[in-house]
Structure formats: C-alpha cells, structure tokens
Amino acid sequence: MTELERRARDMRVDIVRMIAEAGSGHPGGSLSCVDILCALYFGGAMEHDPQNPRWEGRDRFILAKGHAAPALYAALAHAGYFPREELMTLRKLGSRLQGHPDSNQLPGVEVSTGSLGQGLSIAAGAAAGLALDGKPQTVFALLGDGECQEGQVWEAAMFAAHRGLDNLVAIVDRNHLQIDGDTADVCDPGDVGAKFAAFGWSVREVDGHDIPALVEALRAAKAERAGRPCVLVAHTVKGKGVSFMEGQAGWHGKAPNAEQLAAALADLGAAEKKGE
Template sequence: METDTERGLKERLESICKGVRWDVVRMIGLAGSGHPGGSLSCVEILVCLYFYKMRHRPSDPQWPERDRFVLSKGHAAPTLYSVLARAGYFPREELWKLRRLGSMLQGHPDMKRTPGVDLSTGSLGQGLSAACGMALGLRIQRNPARVYALIGDGESQEGGIWEAAMLAGHHRLTNLVAFTDYNSLQIDGPCCEIVSLGDISAKWRSFGWEVYEVDGHDVLEICRTLDLADNASSPTMIIAHTVKGKGVSFMENSVEFHGKAPTREEMERALREIEES
C-alpha cells in the first residue's frame, strides 16, 4: 500500500529517472562509445540514493560529513554523471562532452576531475574494497556519514569482491550499504552461462551481511529497503533485480548493448521512446 507521501515521492523519483535515462542515451550516443546497458539498469538505484537517501551537499562536494557513494562498476559512469549534474554538482552542458579530450567526464569515474565523484573506479572488483576502507575510516573518526556502493553481477566474478565481503563482514561495517545491479548479462553473454553466481543472496549472507532482494526498478521498494538498512547490525547488500538496457526497447536484455553506443538514428529513436514513456 502506498501512502500519499509515497505517491508523491514515487512521482518525483520516477520523473528524475526518466530524465537520467534520456541523458544517458544522449551522452553515449554523442560520445559514440560507452556502456548503455549497465548504465540504464542502475538508474533507479542511483536516483534513490542521490535524491532520497544520501546526505550530501552539491555546493560543497568535499563536505566531511557527506555520505559517500562508490560506483564500483565504473562503466556505468554516464548514470552517475547525469545524477550528479541533476543534483547540481556541475552544469548539465558538461554531459554532452563525455569521453572527449579535456572533458571533466572521463570514460570511467575520476574523483580528481569530477565534482561529486567520491572515488575513481573502472578496473572492476576494487570499488567495494575502497568503500570498506571509507567505512573503516569514518568509523575511526566517529564520523556518522554512511558509505554506499554499487557493484555489478558480472563484477562479482572478481575475487576482490569476496575479499571485501569478508573484511566488511568481519568488521561488522554497519555504515556500509552495497547494491548488486543484477541485470544477469555480461559482455560475453548471460552470467549464468559464463560463470554462474549461484545463490548470490546465500553467499552474501554467509559472509555476514544483511541481505535484501528488491525489484531494482521500483523506486519505493528501493527507498524502503535503504531505510531498513539504516538500522542494520551488519553491512547490508541489496540485490537489485534489474533489466539491462531498461527503458529502451531495443536495448533491453541485449548483450550487444553492454558496451556499444547507439547509432545516431538509434539514439533519436531511443530518446523518443523515453520521452513518450
């Protein structure tokens, strides 16, 4: 059951998601390269974080008490950039310079170049470890800020993810909340055919994490789960079941659009679809 407030929240967040999807398709289309599939699958997650959950100040990106976000699956950078621009970290015009020489928006997130990016990522399997480091650092400082991270399902094949899982569980990092963008596809095909993740929830639980499974495109479910995680007695993993390429019919569940930009014609078609949705 949705309350009136929730209905208002849902409308607000979904409207931002629609805008972010439009940005993402246009950014990658204009850049002529990038990763549309895994960028579109995590739109709701990032929008709920930056426009609902996280305490942050776009006018003061280095605010010491801000909640942190680590995009461990760094190839979804366009989604992060659009969200940061819409939150007010930098002008939206910057988005159209993605991946160009001299742009503040690199192919993968760069904390030294882009206001609002808390950690440089791109090489998979490292961001979650760094998020653990942040959570440990904040805990040592008695800083109440929290750390959020997003990993990919394909990325979960990296051993480093499980090294981080073990460390966070051991230290009971209650200030750490991670999402898995479970869109079920990786570059070479379906994850279950390449190297299956098996019972992913059981895996995280066995490492000492509190685990939730959500529909990764249901903003209210994501928000409610994020609220639950505030009171966790261990690190939290939210397995978000998503659709790769979500929101653009010919990109949905397509392996091809993992790392391929739309042509100009495809881009125009995708933008129209998003506008009419």
C-alpha cells in the same frame, strides 16, 4: 508519473544522448542502475550537498561498476554538481567526464573507479576509517553482478563482516548480463544474496526499478546498524527503458547511431532536439 520517476526518465534520456554524442560508452549497465541512483541522490536515502561536495557530514557513494559512469554523471548533473550541458562532453578530449569516473576531475566523485572488483574494497576501507573515527556517515557502493565474479569482492565482503562494518551498504545491480553474455553462462555467480549472507552480511532483495521500494530499502539498510554490513540485491533489466536494448548483452558497451538514438528517445518519451 511521480517526480522521481520523471527524474529517472530524464536521466535515461541524458544517458543515451551523451553516449550517442560520444560515439562510445556503456548504455546497458548505465540504464539498469538509473533508478538505484535516483533513489540514492533524490529520494533522501543519502546525505550529500552539491554546493559542498567534500562536506564532512556527507555519506559516501562509490561506483564500483565504473563503466556505468554515464548514469553517475547524469545523477550528479541533475543534482547540481556541474552543469547538465556538460554531459554532452562525455569521453571527449579535455572533458572532465571521462569513460570511467575520475575523482581528480569531477566534484561528487569520491574515488576513481573502473577496475572491476576493487570498489567494494575501497568502500570497506572508507567505512572502516569512518568507524575508527567515530563518524556516523554511511558508505554506499554499487556493484555489477558480473563484477561479483571477481575474487576481490569476496575478500572485501569477508573483511567487512569481520570488522562489523554496519556503516557499509552494498547494492548489486543484478541484471544477469555482462559483456560476454548471461552471467550464468560466463561464470555463474548463483544466488548472490545467499553468498553475501554466508559471508555474514544482512541481505535485502528489491525490485531495482521500483523507486519507492528502493528508497525504503536503502533507508532501512542505512538505519539497520546491527553490527554487520548490508547488501541490497537489486533485480534489474539491462538497458531498462529502451526496448531494443533491454535484456541484450550486445548493448553492454556500444553507442547507438542516429537512427537508434531517435528510437531510444521515442521509447523514453523524449523528442530529439536538433543541435543537441
């Protein structure tokens, strides 16, 4: 197991533990995007500084699929933005770790998200602002594939291509499931990459659980700067890493009980610690 793979495994352990402790949350889509966040925050694909979260030279990351906040919180804690022990306060009264990310509460969160469809618009606006100011930083946005059923996503896609925002990189967590079932059955987004290409975007397809491939694809997308935005369609498995959650829409927004937590930790190669 490589260092980045171990990091991703430990992030998954933290995710299932914090959601079980909270008694609510979204494990499926959090687990599916862990390797993407690991590549961004620890693979050198994104410039950021945990000691100076508002550093002007940072790249920006926007979690459009805000319900996957546990994955972002795990990445931020592992990176050193706040103590890892704080993860166990998820969704508790007075916690900075709310059910969806709150930029007023937590360092490292660029913008409050959770209303699906809005994240890419925010990211496009941020990218446009940086471009107008002649700044070289890149804006990354992580979307869900169910989220791509929202019309606002495609308005933002049209705007970003029209403005030639080649400092914008979107990543679609293509796990094929949403709260109501398979995306193809709910409102089929079809070939997501082809749709973005039709809107004038550069498109890359990648295995969303192959961390070296993700790092390479993210770095290439960031460096491309070909006068158009870029999207990575990351093919993932909802609930990745926990056998009974994998590919199950029912684990979109349900916390594991004590027995399920123990089974999940066993899958991930981690033993439950009493008192945690």
